Amino acid sequence: MPEPLGFDLEGKVVLVTGAGRGIGRAIALACAQAGADLGVGSRHVEECERVAAQCRTSGVRASAWPLDVASTASIRRFVDAALGAYGKIDALVNNVGLTIVKPALELSEEEFDSISSVNLRAPFFASVAVARSMIERGLKGTIVNISSQVGHVGGPLRAAYAAAKGGLNSLTRSLAAEWAPYGIRVVGVSPTFTRTEMLERGAQNAEFKRNFERIPLGRPAEPEEVAAAVVYLASEAGRFVTGHTLLVDGGFTIV
Numbered sequence: 001m002p003e004p005l006g007f008d009l010e011g012k013v014v015l016v017t018g019a020g021r022g023i024g025r026a027i028a029l030a031c032a033q034a035g036a037d038l039g040v041g042s043r044h045v046e047e048c049e050r051v052a053a054q055c056r057t058s059g060v061r062a063s064a065w066p067l068d069v070a071s072t073a074s075i076r077r078f079v080d081a082a083l084g085a086y087g088k089i090d091a092l093v094n095n096v097g098l099t100i101v102k103p104a105l106e107l108s109e110e111e112f113d114s115i116s117s118v119n120l121r122a123p124f125f126a127s128v129a130v131a132r133s134m135i136e137r138g139l140k141g142t143i144v145n146i147s148s149q150v151g152h153v154g155g156p157l158r159a160a161y162a163a164a165k166g167g168l169n170s171l172t173r174s175l176a177a178e179w180a181p182y183g184i185r186v187v188g189v190s191p192t193f194t195r196t197e198m199l200e201r202g203a204q205n206a207e208f209k210r211n212f213e214r215i216p217l218g219r220p221a222e223p224e225e226v227a228a229a230v231v232y233l234a235s236e237a238g239r240f241v242t243g244h245t246l247l248v249d250g251g252f253t254i255v
Contacts, residue, residue: 005237010035013086014234015079017067017126018096020047022196023146026223027093027230032058034231039082039089041067042096061086069096069122070114079129091142091234092130094123104159112160119164120171127175131184140183142234145172146226147190149249155211165190169245176243187233188245192252194221216251 014031018024019040025047028040032055040048040055041064048064055062065081068074082089098118100111127143134141150158151165169188176186193212212220229248232238247253 005235005239007232007235007237008035009091009231009235012036012090012234013039013082013088014091014093015039015041015082015089015130016093016095017069017078017122018042019051019064020044023191023194023223023226024093024095025051026227027095027146028052028055028062029058030224030227030231031091031093031234032056032060032062034235036060036091036234037086038062039065039078039085041065041078043068067096069126070117072125075122075126076129079126079133083133088137088139089130089133089141090139091144092126093144093146093230093234094126095146096122097146097148099158099161101157103157107160115160116164119161120167123168124171127171127186131175131179131182134184135182141185142238143175143184143186144230144233145169145186145188145245146230147172147188147245149190149192149247149252151190151245152247153253157211172245173243180242185233185239185242187238187241187243189226189229189233190245190247190249191221191226192249194223194226196223214252214255215249216255219250221248221250 014036016028019028020042038055045066052062052064067078147168148165150162151169154162172188
């Protein structure tokens with residue numbers, strides 16, 4: 001009988017954006033525990049340095065670099081730093097996200113543009129930079145886009161965020177089809193409301209709180225539960241999955 005496919009990431013180099021806190025931090029730590037070497041980045045590089053140090057306690061290499069996903073130049077520097085340090089990139093996790101909990105009638109042009117830039121434009125250009133490095137080196141690899149349940153069903157007070165995440169889901173499918181001939185898989189993970197600082201800020205809004213109380217399993221997700229899905233998709237166990245965005249939503253989208 002063939003050996004079962006492993007859920008480990010031994011020998012792989014994984015980049016995680018927005019890795020200083022919340023879901024990004026959990027993803028970086030889970031990938032390190034699965035054996036991956038890590039490159040982590042965000043605008044808050046001190047936070048990422050602490051995460052990298054935690055990753056190294058798992059016996060892997062981990063480095064932190066500054067990253068502002070609103071700047072394509074910063075994205076390229078981040079990718080180049082990882083290539084300089086490790087010589088390759090096997091997986092990219094586009095985790096950075098931005099939402100503003102506000103009625104659509106009150107959302108400014110600047111706020112809309114910021115949400116679109118972080119949640120859709122940045123993953124596109126980061127994915128292109130990493131995919132190019134994979135193709136040039138003849139490597140197969142995986143790109144994981146962290147989306148959201150609202151990218152599938154929408155949601156009050158987050159119209160721009162839902163639109164950007166819906167676009168990210170379509171981007172995942174499109175890039176998966178385009179890059180499959182190179183052996184590059186592009187997949188997504190769509191969490192429900194997850195227990196992070198971002199959730200705590202949103203919970204101050206009564207309507208927003210009522211919305212996340214609709215989760216059938218009766219609670220928000222934990223960051224580690226989202227991270228586990230990422231490890232699966234980036235590992236050999238997920239090697240025949242591409243173009244799919246996995247809902248980790250406690251059943252929210254089925255009610």
